[in-house]
Amino acid sequence: MKALDSAVVVGVIGAGAMGAGIAQVAAQAGHLVFLYDNREGAAQAAIDGIQRQLTRLVEKGKFTAEEVAAIVARLQPAAALSDFAGCGLVLEAIVENLDVKRGLLEQLESICSADCILATNTSSLSVTSLGAGRQRPQRIVGMHFFNPAPVMKLVEVVSGLETDNAVADCVFATAKAWGKQPVSARSTPGFIVNRVARPFYAESLRLLQEQAADCATLDAVMRDGGGFRMGAFELTDMIGHDVNYAVTHSVFDGYYGDFRFQPSLMQKELVDAGLLGRKSGRGFYSYSENAVKPEPQSVSVSGDPVPGCVALGDSGVLSPLLSRLADAGVMLSSESSSDDGVLRIGSATVALTDGRMACQRAGEEGLHNLVLVDLALDYGKATRLAVSRAHNTSDEALQQVADCFARADIRISEISDVPGLVVMRTVAMLANEGADTVLHGVASAADVDTAMRAGVNYPRGPLQWADQLGLPAVLTTLEHLQQASGEDRYRPSLLLRRLALQGGSFHA
Secondary structure (H helix, E strand, O other), X not given: OOOOOOOOOEEEEOOOHHHHHHHHHHHHOOOOEEEEOOOXXXXXXXXXXXXXXXXXXXXXXXXOHHHHHHHHHXXXXXXXXXXXXXXXXXXXXXXXXXXXXXXXXXXXXXXXXXXXXXXXXXXXXXXXXXXXXXXXXXXXEEEEEOOOOOOOOEEEEEEOOOOOHHHHHHHHHHHHHOOOEEEEEEOOOOOOHHHHOHHHHHHHHHHHHOOOOOHHHHHHXXXXXXXXXXXXXXXXXXXXXHHHHHHHHHHHHHOOOOHHHOOOHHHHHHHHHOOOEHHHOEOOOEOOOOOOOOOOOXXXXXXXXXXXXXXXOOOHHHHHHHHHHXXXXXXXXXXXXXXXXXXXXOOEEEEEOOOOOHHHHHHHXXXXXXXXXXXXXXXXXXXXXXXXXXXOOOHHHHHHHHHHHHHOOOEEEEOOOOOOOOHHHHHHHHHHHHHHHHHOOOOOHHHHHHHHHHHHOOOOOHHHHHHHHOHHHHHHHHHHHHHHHOOHHHOOOHHHHHHHHHOOOOOO
């Protein structure tokens, strides 16, 4: 299906930040855009704001003055909904309320031509429900932009039960022509991003509740080891806890109370107290004028001679870490062994977490002075790794690991002996939710990964990450998490289990 021609007039309803951003995107793509808001003067004020923003970009060399003038000339305030009679696409970005949106769509049906596409920017409401009872539900489709719309690349094109495939294909092609990265999704709670992203917040909140470490340390591990731009506590403070908690609750309710999406009591307390993050001046962190952000906890470096490192068997995922240690001058040797992936650093036994607690693994495998190390996006570049140790691991052994890693400019943060550590636990759960999204026909594996990279800036798509880590390792981690916690929230996806047993991958 072809994209809408730039000669097609586009209507946008709602002149808030999202609606104004969408109008700007469409105007930049060459469309005449009518912008409507029921607040008097709001549409013109939004257009004036767009002009100011674009003028600043002229000063930075992003646009010419002539280009800005042409874009702004294509933005017209609409006096009434009747002005949308000649539009080929009308997109609503109003309050997230099912009844209000349905009422608007009913009005548009009597105004717009039969072939006009009616799109909704809803982030959580059912597109099927929005189309129910309409004269032509086949032309109603989700076109979910991410804020700020002119900057964020992702658009989720969401089909309701009766959405015509040709309509969805046209909107997909149009979003692409507008310079976006569209993905296709079926209308289910959370679509792709708001569903798959829940574990990113939930696991850090759980770790905090389990007293694994403080907020600053958990955030630093996710940034400096996991490669995420922000940790969960920084990000929820920025989003606003009222908003983030409401989305989690919506997905939880939408899936009939599935405990994979269970909201956090700790976050509920913040919402109840009005501690909503940056916008209220305090959330997990304080944003007062003189506030000092807490530093992450790190194991100090002793300055003693750095012990050598012995790699037993195949180092697997940890191979880049060994190369980095060797390049930093750590004496490295190897021994053939059935204990693949195990390292000896001084008196310490070091291994990548597999979802078991260190005390459990040490007892089951007879490992002395066991220190478990977390997953990293890139062991060749990570600057911080989380570690945990068994209850009988000596301080000396942990110190030897810290000194060795410090030689390669890697700091370690010790967290309590929790299953799966931080990055591994989070990535396994993100991949698991992505797998179920594919299993249930909501989206393809490629679109899941694209959505998470382009929509929330993940450093790697969760399913691609699972493929690189190895699906059996992800499955094992989840099984150990489920065993340790006794909770259904960690149950492995049927698709993940099947592919792991078959030796397959999500991107075959």
